[in-house]
Amino acid sequence: TLNSTCCQWWYLRDAVTLLRMRPGSPTTSVEGMMAQDGREELPGTDDDPENTGSTLLRRMEICVAEAEKRSGKNAVNMQETFTHADKCSPDSLWRRYSEFELLRNYLIVTYPYIVVPPLPEKRAEFVWHKLSADNMDPDFVERRRVGLENFLLRVASHPVLSNDKILYHFLTEHGWKEAVCETGFQAKVDSRLRALSATFRVRNPDKRFMEMKHYSDELQSHTSQLLRARARVADRLYGVYKVHGNYGRVFSEWSAIEKEMGDGLQSAGHHMDAYAASIDDILEEEEHYADQLKEYLSYAEALRAVCRKHELSQFELEMASQDLISKKQQREELTTGIVRTFSFKGMTNKLFGQEAPEQREARLKLLEELIAEGEESVKEKTVEREEHVERAWVDMQRFKEQKDKDLREALISYAVMQISMCKKGIQVWGNAKECFLKM
Amino acid sequence: MSGQTVPADFSGHMLDLDEDEDLEVFSKNISLTDGNPEPNSPSSMVNQYRLEEDDEQQHDANAKDIFITVDNPESHVTAIETFIMYRVITKTTRSEFDSCEYEVRRRYQDFLWLRSRLEENHPTLIIHPLPEKFVMKGMMDRFNNDFIENRRKALHRFLNKISEHPILSYSEHFKVFLTAQELAPHRKQGAGFLSRMGETMRAVANSVRGLRSRPEEFTLVQEYVEDFSSKISCVDKVTQRIIKEDREYLDELKQYGPTYTQWAGLEEELADPLKAVASCVDQCSKESEEQINHLSEVLVPTLHEYVLCAETLKAVLKRRDNIQTEFEAKNEALASRKVDQEALQEEVDGLADRMELANNALKGDWPRWKNSMRTDLKSAFISTAEKNVDYYEKCLAVWESFLLCQKVEPSEQRHGEDI
Numbered sequence: 001t002l003n004s005t006c007c008q009w010w011y012l013r014d015a016v017t018l019l020r021m022r023p024g025s026p027t028t029s030v031e032g033m034m035a036q037d038g039r040e041e042l043p044g045t046d047d048d049p050e051n052t053g054s055t056l057l058r059r060m061e062i063c064v065a066e067a068e069k070r071s072g073k074n075a076v077n078m079q080e081t082f083t084h085a086d087k088c089s090p091d092s093l094w095r096r097y098s099e100f101e102l103l104r105n106y107l108i109v110t111y112p113y114i115v116v117p118p119l120p121e122k123r124a125e126f127v128w129h130k131l132s133a134d135n136m137d138p139d140f141v142e143r144r145r146v147g148l149e150n151f152l153l154r155v156a157s158h159p160v161l162s163n164d165k166i167l168y169h170f171l172t173e174h175g176w177k178e179a180v181c182e183t184g185f186q187a188k189v190d191s192r193l194r195a196l197s198a199t200f201r202v203r204n205p206d207k208r209f210m211e212m213k214h215y216s217d218e219l220q221s222h223t224s225q226l227l228r229a230r231a232r233v234a235d236r237l238y239g240v241y242k243v244h245g246n247y248g249r250v251f252s253e254w255s256a257i258e259k260e261m262g263d264g265l266q267s268a269g270h271h272m273d274a275y276a277a278s279i280d281d282i283l284e285e286e287e288h289y290a291d292q293l294k295e296y297l298s299y300a301e302a303l304r305a306v307c308r309k310h311e312l313s314q315f316e317l318e319m320a321s322q323d324l325i326s327k328k329q330q331r332e333e334l335t336t337g338i339v340r341t342f343s344f345k346g347m348t349n350k351l352f353g354q355e356a357p358e359q360r361e362a363r364l365k366l367l368e369e370l371i372a373e374g375e376e377s378v379k380e381k382t383v384e385r386e387e388h389v390e391r392a393w394v395d396m397q398r399f400k401e402q403k404d405k406d407l408r409e410a411l412i413s414y415a416v417m418q419i420s421m422c423k424k425g426i427q428v429w430g431n432a433k434e435c436f437l438k439m
Numbered sequence: 440m441s442g443q444t445v446p447a448d449f450s451g452h453m454l455d456l457d458e459d460e461d462l463e464v465f466s467k468n469i470s471l472t473d474g475n476p477e478p479n480s481p482s483s484m485v486n487q488y489r490l491e492e493d494d495e496q497q498h499d500a501n502a503k504d505i506f507i508t509v510d511n512p513e514s515h516v517t518a519i520e521t522f523i524m525y526r527v528i529t530k531t532t533r534s535e536f537d538s539c540e541y542e543v544r545r546r547y548q549d550f551l552w553l554r555s556r557l558e559e560n561h562p563t564l565i566i567h568p569l570p571e572k573f574v575m576k577g578m579m580d581r582f583n584n585d586f587i588e589n590r591r592k593a594l595h596r597f598l599n600k601i602s603e604h605p606i607l608s609y610s611e612h613f614k615v616f617l618t619a620q621e622l623a624p625h626r627k628q629g630a631g632f633l634s635r636m637g638e639t640m641r642a643v644a645n646s647v648r649g650l651r652s653r654p655e656e657f658t659l660v661q662e663y664v665e666d667f668s669s670k671i672s673c674v675d676k677v678t679q680r681i682i683k684e685d686r687e688y689l690d691e692l693k694q695y696g697p698t699y700t701q702w703a704g705l706e707e708e709l710a711d712p713l714k715a716v717a718s719c720v721d722q723c724s725k726e727s728e729e730q731i732n733h734l735s736e737v738l739v740p741t742l743h744e745y746v747l748c749a750e751t752l753k754a755v756l757k758r759r760d761n762i763q764t765e766f767e768a769k770n771e772a773l774a775s776r777k778v779d780q781e782a783l784q785e786e787v788d789g790l791a792d793r794m795e796l797a798n799n800a801l802k803g804d805w806p807r808w809k810n811s812m813r814t815d816l817k818s819a820f821i822s823t824a825e826k827n828v829d830y831y832e833k834c835l836a837v838w839e840s841f842l843l844c845q846k847v848e849p850s851e852q853r854h855g856e857d858i
Binding site: 229236415426 | 684687690694698702706707708713716813820824827828831835839841
């Protein structure tokens with residue numbers, strides 16, 4: 001079993017750091033952790049004093065190592081590798097994409113106040129060249145593998161999600177599906193209709209959440225525009241580079257009929273071929289940048305889901321409050337006999353005469369029960385709403401910081417890619433110029 | 440036109456001064472057709488034999504005694520038509536010219552006249568082509584500014600190529616073209632329409648008859664010209680295609696940058712880096728535009744001219760063949776006929792001389808043309824490569840300054856090492 005939540009988070013965060021290091025490098029350099037002797041100094045966790053020097057430390061290395069195509073259902077499977085100090089769990093597991101989807105759906109339902117990390121795209125979108133649209137394309141499969149690994153790392157390093165038991169089952173057991181179904185989360189899924197009607201009919205949603213929702217819409221729109229434009233640019237750039245390959249062919253043929261110019265032309269032609277070939281790697285690398293943007297395109301969806309959950313919980317609270325108020329009014333009418341609002345019962349009373357006092361008593365008693373239930377319900381729903389708002393706000397702040405950091409890094413890595421491309425261009429054309437000088 | 444005359448040979452006068460190079464300016468190039476005395480400056484003689492060397496440009500710069508510019512296109516409107524007149528300015532120290540500076544106005548038709556006169560007088564010399572009359576695709580308007588500017592540049596190059604040719608630059612027609620205020624009276628003289636018709640008909644008759652035996656060297660030239668023609672056309676087409684793809688890339692780039700700016704409007708922390716990326720993309724677009732313009736202005740016109748040269752070469756070879764055929768035809772007639780032997784013999788001798796002159800002219804001009812082709816294309820390719828390096832260097836600087844603004848240390852870069 002696991003130790004306290006605080007401790008586990010620390011372990012899994014550790015796993016993330018471990019993975020970022022190169023394989024084979026010593027792990028001791030990382031913040032004083034992971035010794036072989038099982039004894040560790042934990043970073044100060046004041047609310048958990050008994051963990052200092054705790055005995056069992058689990059080391060969890062999460063990586064999505066391979067993809068294998070299983071021919072039967074044309075499914076692509078991912079292999080995960082784990083190493084445990086205690087060796088009580090399997091070293092590796094196979095998981096299908098659909099299992100990742102199942103895990104994620106479970107997390108969304110179970111933690112509606114968390115911006116749940118997204119999965120990589122199931123099908124290739126925003127393709128810059130028709131070839132890449134194939135889901136079986138090895139480059140696409142590889143990028144999806146990276147995306148799945150990224151998903152797991154994000155979940156495993158999340159302060160709340162990392163503690164989830166089902167996540168642990170997913171990572172360690174063959175029979176995790178039974179476990180997740182046992183949670184009965186599928187029954188808790190909010191119906192889309194309810195969610196939609198909440199959006200329209202809610203009266204006092206938290207302003208901050210409405211702003212967030214608006215932000216998520218805009219984020220989605222801008223990132224998809226950017227991705228589309230980038231794909232078109234990539235397509236055109238591909239064309240420019242590839243046409244230069246024709247120079248290679250013609251220069252080679254032409255050099256055959258020239259004496260003085262021949263050598264220079266021929267070698268220049270080779271550089272033109274190299275130039276044309278270089279675009280493939282350049283654009284493949286750019287796909288990783290696109291993937292980073294796509295992740296946040298999907299994150300926008302997750303953010304919106306949290307806002308919608310707020311709308312729903314607010315709406316349900318409003319409905320419950322409304323219902324309680326109306327029931328209290330009915331009670332008042334019944335006891336005082338004063339009809340404040342129109343009611344069918346009131347009308348029939350007027351028309352057919354008032355009911356018998358026994359019936360009135362019965363009805364009053366029922367109402368009192370209902371009111372008591374209603375008050376409980378309102379209390380519950382108020383708590384639900386408050387908790388959701390509080391937790392969601394915390395996670396949305398966390399998400400915002402993460403997003404700013406990640407996207408800034410992505411932009412920087414994009415600039416680095418551009419620089420690399422420019423350097424290659426300088427090299428090729430510099431070489432070509434040397435060849436031309438020999439003409 | 441002033442009455443000054445420049446002495447034929449300054450060399451004796453200038454020997455007192457410093458460099459031999461000053462002498463070169465005033466010495467004359469030897470040409471095959473006019474019987475000018477050999478220049479008695481030893482270094483200028485040395486220069487004659489250095490024609491084939493790589494630093495021919497150097498030599499030309501030293502020996503150049505005529506400078507021509509074509510500029511200032513202006514619209515001329517008459518009752519019948521509208522056309523463009525170009526200003527042609529000549530500066531020269533040559534003795535055949537009465538003055539040292541001339542300014543005349545010429546239209547495209549005048550250039551056509553000059554070239555056809557030159558072709559007539561020197562049927563087997565390789566004469567630089569003129570820009571085409573009309574452009575096939577795209578431009579409908581003869582008075583489009585780009586079209587006029589491209590034509591002006593090509594006309595400028597044409598006249599300069601003629602002036603650099605050791606034989607053609609001493610042509611009387613060339614001189615008249617450069618100096619006469621009114622060209623019209625001169626255009627009426629010379630071989631007329633009928634004689635040209637006659638020549639065409641003879642050429643047709645000869646081609647029907649066929650060539651007996653073409654000298655080996657001209658067969659080699661023929662084979663080369665066919666191959667060269669197809670290769671240079673291909674290079675031309677590839678270059679045009681590159682420009683097309685480049686333009687489409689530029690169009691997309693112009694739409695791509697703004698997506699970053701629009702997104703920046705939504706963000707707080709990210710606004711600055713997003714806007715910075717947009718600015719980088721924008722700057723790179725500008726560089727890309729410049730690079731495309733360079734291709735259009737430098738490589739494309741050069742390639743295009745050599746595509747036309749290939750056609751000129753084919754025509755020259757054909758004319759040479761015809762001259763040989765005419766001689767052979769008459770020669771055979773001489774062998775078979777018994778009467779009029781003397782008259783025929785004279786004719787045949789004349790045709791033989793003509794053939795020999797034609798062959799020698801081509802033989803001499805061929806290496807000169809090949810070298811000129813190599814130099815021109817080499818220079819155009821080098822210029823293109825340099826511009827591409829420049830383009831990438833500028834874009835590199837743009838993105839590096841972005842990294843600097845984001846305060847990224849080189850060690851933070853993920854792909855720290857270059858390939």
